[in-house]
Amino acid sequence: MTAQPSTPTPRRVVVTLGNPNTGKSTLFNALTGLNQRVGNFPGVTVEHLSGTLNLPCGTVNLVDLPGTYSLSAQSPDEMVTVDVLMGRVAEVGRPDVVLLILDGTNLRRNLFLASQVLEIGLPVVIALSMTDLLERQGVALNLPRLGALLGAPVVPVLAGKGEGLEAVKGSLEQALTAPQPSSLRLNPALAEAVQTMVAELAGAGIAAAATEVERALIDEQGYAEKRLCDRGGEPWRERLAATRQALGQGRNLATLEARDRYSWINKVLAEVEQRSARRAGWREALDRYLNHPLWGSLAFVLSMAVVFQSVFAWATPLMDVIDGGVTALSGHVRGSLPPGLLTDFVVNGIIAGVGSVVIFLPQILMLFAFIILLEDSGYMSRAAFLVDRLMRWCGLSGQSFIPMLSSFACAVPGIMGTRVIANPRDRLATILAAPFMTCSARLPVYALLISAFVPARSWLGGLINLQGLVLLAFYLLGMLGAIVTAYLVTRLRRSESTSRFLMEMPPYRMPSLRSAGLKLLARARIFLYRAGTLIFSVTLVVWVLSAFPRTSTGDSPNAKSPSMEASYLGRMSQALTPAFAPLGWDWKVTAAVVASLPAREVVIAVLGTLYAVEASDAAGEARLITRLQDARHPDGRKVFSLPMALGLMVFYALCLQCVSTLAVMRRETNSWKWPAIAWVYMTSLGYLGALACFQLGSAF
Amino acid sequence: MNTVPLGSLAAGRRAHVAGFVQEDAFAQRLMQLGLIEGAGVAILRCAPSGDPIEISVMGYALSLRRAEANLILVIPEPT
Numbered sequence: 001m002t003a004q005p006s007t008p009t010p011r012r013v014v015v016t017l018g019n020p021n022t023g024k025s026t027l028f029n030a031l032t033g034l035n036q037r038v039g040n041f042p043g044v045t046v047e048h049l050s051g052t053l054n055l056p057c058g059t060v061n062l063v064d065l066p067g068t069y070s071l072s073a074q075s076p077d078e079m080v081t082v083d084v085l086m087g088r089v090a091e092v093g094r095p096d097v098v099l100l101i102l103d104g105t106n107l108r109r110n111l112f113l114a115s116q117v118l119e120i121g122l123p124v125v126i127a128l129s130m131t132d133l134l135e136r137q138g139v140a141l142n143l144p145r146l147g148a149l150l151g152a153p154v155v156p157v158l159a160g161k162g163e164g165l166e167a168v169k170g171s172l173e174q175a176l177t178a179p180q181p182s183s184l185r186l187n188p189a190l191a192e193a194v195q196t197m198v199a200e201l202a203g204a205g206i207a208a209a210a211t212e213v214e215r216a217l218i219d220e221q222g223y224a225e226k227r228l229c230d231r232g233g234e235p236w237r238e239r240l241a242a243t244r245q246a247l248g249q250g251r252n253l254a255t256l257e258a259r260d261r262y263s264w265i266n267k268v269l270a271e272v273e274q275r276s277a278r279r280a281g282w283r284e285a286l287d288r289y290l291n292h293p294l295w296g297s298l299a300f301v302l303s304m305a306v307v308f309q310s311v312f313a314w315a316t317p318l319m320d321v322i323d324g325g326v327t328a329l330s331g332h333v334r335g336s337l338p339p340g341l342l343t344d345f346v347v348n349g350i351i352a353g354v355g356s357v358v359i360f361l362p363q364i365l366m367l368f369a370f371i372i373l374l375e376d377s378g379y380m381s382r383a384a385f386l387v388d389r390l391m392r393w394c395g396l397s398g399q400s401f402i403p404m405l406s407s408f409a410c411a412v413p414g415i416m417g418t419r420v421i422a423n424p425r426d427r428l429a430t431i432l433a434a435p436f437m438t439c440s441a442r443l444p445v446y447a448l449l450i451s452a453f454v455p456a457r458s459w460l461g462g463l464i465n466l467q468g469l470v471l472l473a474f475y476l477l478g479m480l481g482a483i484v485t486a487y488l489v490t491r492l493r494r495s496e497s498t499s500r501f502l503m504e505m506p507p508y509r510m511p512s513l514r515s516a517g518l519k520l521l522a523r524a525r526i527f528l529y530r531a532g533t534l535i536f537s538v539t540l541v542v543w544v545l546s547a548f549p550r551t552s553t554g555d556s557p558n559a560k561s562p563s564m565e566a567s568y569l570g571r572m573s574q575a576l577t578p579a580f581a582p583l584g585w586d587w588k589v590t591a592a593v594v595a596s597l598p599a600r601e602v603v604i605a606v607l608g609t610l611y612a613v614e615a616s617d618a619a620g621e622a623r624l625i626t627r628l629q630d631a632r633h634p635d636g637r638k639v640f641s642l643p644m645a646l647g648l649m650v651f652y653a654l655c656l657q658c659v660s661t662l663a664v665m666r667r668e669t670n671s672w673k674w675p676a677i678a679w680v681y682m683t684s685l686g687y688l689g690a691l692a693c694f695q696l697g698s699a700f
Numbered sequence: 701m702n703t704v705p706l707g708s709l710a711a712g713r714r715a716h717v718a719g720f721v722q723e724d725a726f727a728q729r730l731m732q733l734g735l736i737e738g739a740g741v742a743i744l745r746c747a748p749s750g751d752p753i754e755i756s757v758m759g760y761a762l763s764l765r766r767a768e769a770n771l772i773l774v775i776p777e778p779t
Contacts, residue, residue, distance in 0.1 A: 070732040074725055108758045109734050222725065252723045258731035262739075293748040385763045389749040398752075501752055502729065502768065505761035 012060045012176055013093045014053070015084055017117060018101030019110050020067030021378070021506035023129040025049075026515040027101055027159040028064040031168070038522050040670050041089060046077045048084075049522065050092075055173045062099075063092050069109070071116045072215055072254075073223040075424060082224070085120055086209040097123045097175045099168070104128045104156070105137055105507070107273065111265045112258075114150065118184040119191075120211050123175045124152040127168050131156040133507075138276040146272040151182050160512035186260050190214065190253075193243050200239075206232050216240055218253045283508045290382050300386050303379070304405060307370045315409070316440075318362035326355035344547055353539035356599055357532040360412050360660060361524065363440075367406050367413040368523045369516070371420065374402075376511035380420060381503055388501055394483040395490030397423065397501050400430040404482065407437035411661045415668055416523065422503070429489035431668060432678055435661050436481035438474060438653070441601040445652050446474055448604055452625040453645035470646075477653050481685070526667065534663040538598045545569040546595060569595055583651075583687070584644035584694040586633055593651070600657035643697020647690035655686030704776060706741065707753065707769035714742045715774035726771065734758035735772060 018024040029036075032051025040047050049064040065081050073079040080089070087094030100117055102110040118124055126147070134141065147154040153171045157164030185191055194214045201208045208228060215224035217240055229237045244253055289295045330347045337343040374380040380402075388398030396404075399421040407414030414434040421427040438446075450467050458465035546569040565574075573591035580590045588610045596603035604624075611627040631639040656662065656679050665675040703718040717739045720727040734757050735741065744754040744761060751766045 070729075072728065072732070106758075106760050109760060112732055112734070219725070219728070254728035255723060255731060258728070258736050262734070262736050291745055291747075291754065293746075297748055381763070385747050385752060385754065388752050388765070389747060501763070501765045502726075502733070503763050504733075505754055505763050507761075 010093060011052075012058065012096045013063060014060050014097045014099050014172060014176075015063045015065055015092070015095045016099045016101060017065050017081065017085075017113070018067060019069055019103065019106075019113060021504060022067070022101045022103040022106075022110065023159055024067060024101040025064065025519070026376075026512050027127060027129065027157060027168075028062065029512075029515040029518045030159040030162060030165055032062055034518070034521075036518070036522070038526055039091060041080050041084075041091065046080055048080075048092075053169070053172075055169060055176065057173055057177050060096075060172070060176065061093070063095075068113065070113055071211070072219040074219070075223055077424060079223045079227070082211055082215060085117070085122065086211060088209075095122060096179070097125060097172060099125050099127060099172065100152075101127045101129055104131045104141060105133050105139065106130075107141075108262075108265055108269060111268065112261055115184065115186060115261045115264060118150060118152065118182040119186065121181045121183070123179040124150075124182045125168070125171045125175050126150065126152050126154045127157045127164070128154055129157055129159065132158055140274040140276075142272040142274075146268070149268050149271065151180075151184060160510075160515065186264055187256075190217070190247055193217070193247055197239070197243065201228075201232065201236075204232060217243060217247070218257050220244065220252070220254065286508055287382075287505075290379070291385065296382070296386055300383055303374075303383070304402075307367070307374075307402070307406070310366050310370065315362040315366045319359055322355065322359050322362070326351060326359075341547070345543070348547070349540050349543040352543070353536040356539050357528065357535045357660075360410065360527065363410045364413045364416065364527055365520060365524060367409070367417060368520055371402065371417055372516045372519050373511050375420065376509065376516060378506040378508045381505050384420075384503065385505070394486045395426075396429060396433075396486050397421070397426050399423075399503075400426060400486075403430050403434060404437060407434040407439065407482075410439050410441070411435040411437065411658065412527070412664050415661065415664045416527070418668065425490060425493050428493065428669065428674065429486045431665060431674065432489055432681075433482040433486040435656050435658065435678065435682065436478050436485060436654070438478040439658075441599065441658070442474075442478075442652055444601055445603055446471055446649060448625070449645050449649050452628050453640055453642055474649060474653050477650070481654055485681075527664070534666075535598075535660050538659045542569070542595060542598055545572070582695065583647055583690045584639070584641065584698070585648075586631075586639050588631070589639065589648065593648075593657075597657050598659040600652055600655075603652075641698070643694045646697065647693035650689040650693050651686040653686075654682055654689050656682035702775070703773040705770035706743075706755070706772040706774045707766040709743050709774070709776060711743050711745050711753075713779065714740065714777040716740055716777070718773045718775050720773060721771045726768070730772065733762060734760075741772075741774065 016024055016028050028049060028051070031053050032049075035053075036049050036051030038047055038049055046066045048066070051062050051064075053060050053062045063084070065084060066077075068078070068081055071082055071085075073082060083089050084092050085095060085098065098117055098120075100114055102114060114126070128141075128143070131141075143154050143156065153174070155164055155167045155171050157168055159165065191210075191214075194210050194217065197213050197217075198208055198210055201213070206228075212224055212228070215222065216228045217225075219225060225237070225240060228240075247253060248256060290299055330351050333346050333351065334343055337346065371380070374383065384398030384401065386398070387401045391398055391400055391404075400418070402420065403414045403417040405414075406417055411434045414437070415431050418427045418430045418434070421430060450470055454467050454470050456465065456467055546567045548568055549566070570587075570591055573594050574587045576594065577585070577587045577590050580593075585593070588607075591610060592603050592606040595606040607628070608624055611624060611631070628640050629638075633639055662675040662679060665678060666672055669675075704715075705721075706715065706717075709715060717735050717737055719737060720730070739757060742756045744756050746753045752763050753766055753769055754761055754763045755769070756762075
């Protein structure tokens with residue numbers, strides 16, 4: 001984001017690496033501040049943050065890698081870490097220094113990744129986080145000794161409070177100006193075998209780094225092996241198997257690696273760590289309640305109610321303000337500019353286009369504020385733990401709960417929230433299922449059609465009424481669609497990752513508000529830049545289709561839509577009408593549906609235009625209902641019969657009429673494949689559902 | 701020594717890891733997280749329907765499903 005002149009030499013690169021829940025992103029945010037941006041690695045769904053840091057030796061690029069427990073990879077997503085460290089990712093460049101973040105209260109497990117990284121041979125600086133909790137846990141660490149044993153400087157840091165940042169910068173400066181590559185060797189026999197294979201591969205014209213070959217050897221049937229054999233051919237698979245056999249002597253290399261590393265870790269910790277009696281703190285007490293079957297469940301329901309309420313209801317006033325602002329601005333522009341093409345373009349093209357992007361921001365920011373706070377405080381893992389059993393019967397895990405729940409408000413933040421799901425298959429299933437949940441944009445469509453065509457009958461003194469039941473039925477239909485979709489995806493797609501619910505339960509922590517704010521800002525930027533541009537362009541395309549060609553009526557004072565019937569959109573709809581006739585639709589309904597493909601809530605405005613009423617207020621809506629009830633086919637039959645109206649609602653329940661959802665799907669899966677599949681799948685379901693509803697309903 | 705699947709232990713029980721039903725990628729992930737032969741584990745608690753379970757290993761807490769825990773063979777400490 002900085003507008004600095006291009007430097008003659010490429011900027012030096014520091015990558016931050018560490019286990020999840022170590023405070024890595026807090027440290028990254030503290031070091032880079034606002035100078036950061038989000039990027040995707042090519043071909044994978046994980047993203048990285050990159051930012052700049054000013055050091056005496058110059059400005060360096062700081063790249064934050066996804067949190068990981070180990071360098072072994074089962075999927076391309078997990079292989080990214082190794083690829084970046086090997087300097088194979090062009091977007092990042094070759095790292096000059098690795099900034100490794102270790103949780104001081106959980107050194108034993110954190111040192112596993114450290115031992116792997118220290119063997120690569122890159123200069124390493126170690127930032128030790130959570131050091132303020134050490135004393136409370138009765139742990140004393142000899143940091144100079146730890147640094148000497150690891151062969152890298154160890155700097156204690158409390159990024160949330162800003163302590164230790166200067167020391168980290170100082171160590172980075174030193175590592176950049178006088179680099180000392182780490183030189184740990186835990187298994188010389190393995191290292192020797194790896195070097196032999198690297199040389200053999202080079203002889204065969206295949207450039208492979210030592211770490212890559214080591215992972216291919218140790219992670220049997222993992223991604224490194226697969227990629228190596230894809231490049232070199234099947235003989236290398238046999239060569240790897242033979243080397244494994246020679247090194248392991250009948251034992252699994254992965255088992256030996258874990259044993260070797262942990263025995264080294266035990267030796268290191270025996271020298272540097274002293275433990276005294278641990279004081280039981282509020283964290284343990286809190287966990288007894290928050291993970292308790294009864295109290296924990298109650299606390300969970302309560303916290304979800306707050307999240308859901310805020311996304312669904314508290315965001316509404318803000319959205320109304322934006323909506324009102326857009327309407328007022330349109331009115332102002334229309335009042336001050338002469339009627340005509342330019343005004344129409346500014347009002348219905350640009351202002352409506354920008355408005356349709358910005359309108360999503362309140363819900364996205366609200367949901368993400370909660371998700372970030374729940375994650376950073378450590379409660380997210382507890383929530384997933386509590387609801388895992390509930391989510392499992394449709395093939396998902398507890399981590400899918402919050403994205404699915406928030407999709408009741410809007411699938412856009414819901415899909416963006418699937419980032420919390422560790423398993424790639426579960427994440428995809430949740431992304432594809434989320435658009436079925438009844439979002440707030442479907443509600444006005446249901447409300448209009450139900451009040452127009454479902455008789456207002458009630459029973460038990462008004463406690464139960466038919467219109468309410470029909471609305472409930474459509475919510476249930478959406479949930480059914482989501483459950484079936486999730487079930488199909490999880491059944492049909494083989495999981496790339498073997499673990500399905502293996503999850504660390506991090507200790508409760510006070511989230512850093514500064515870091516949370518920066519994360520929230522990053523999310524908002526992603527939505528506005530990446531999804532927003534697409535949504536805006538599609539809105540423009542629809543405007544062009546409905547505003548052109550200009551006919552003589554285009555000069556009429558009603559500049560909203562000169563003549564829908566003669567526009568490209570109207571003509572397209574008339575051409576498409578035969579395809580939708582089996583659903584009971586005439587060309588006007590078809591036009592309304594086609595025009596609302598980018599955003600389903602547009603249908604009311606389009607119906608209003610087609611039936612020549614301004615439907616923006618309650619009286620207008622009442623007039624629209626009467627017009628719809630009276631609409632007739634050329635042969636005199638009523639257009640909106642009950643089966644047709646119900647079918648239309650089924651169509652809106654199942655169809656993916658939301659370009660924003662498609663845009664975030666594209667963004668979150670990093671390919672057009674899944675949005676395309678989702679669109680075809682949901683549109684077909686909508687068509688078939690509406691067809692069945694109209695044909696069966698009309699038969700009786 | 702009699703080994704039992706970790707998932708068969710009740711909350712509050714302690715045990716030592718003896719091995720895995722199958723030495724596959726999942727077992728590797730567990731070992732990397734510290735569930736190596738000889739490591740001490742304790743069952744901390746279970747979710748409302750008894751599944752998943754939360755265990756303590758290497759001084760931190762980990763949750764996993766009972767079926768996944770059953771892939772870990774342990775030697776229980778006497779109660």
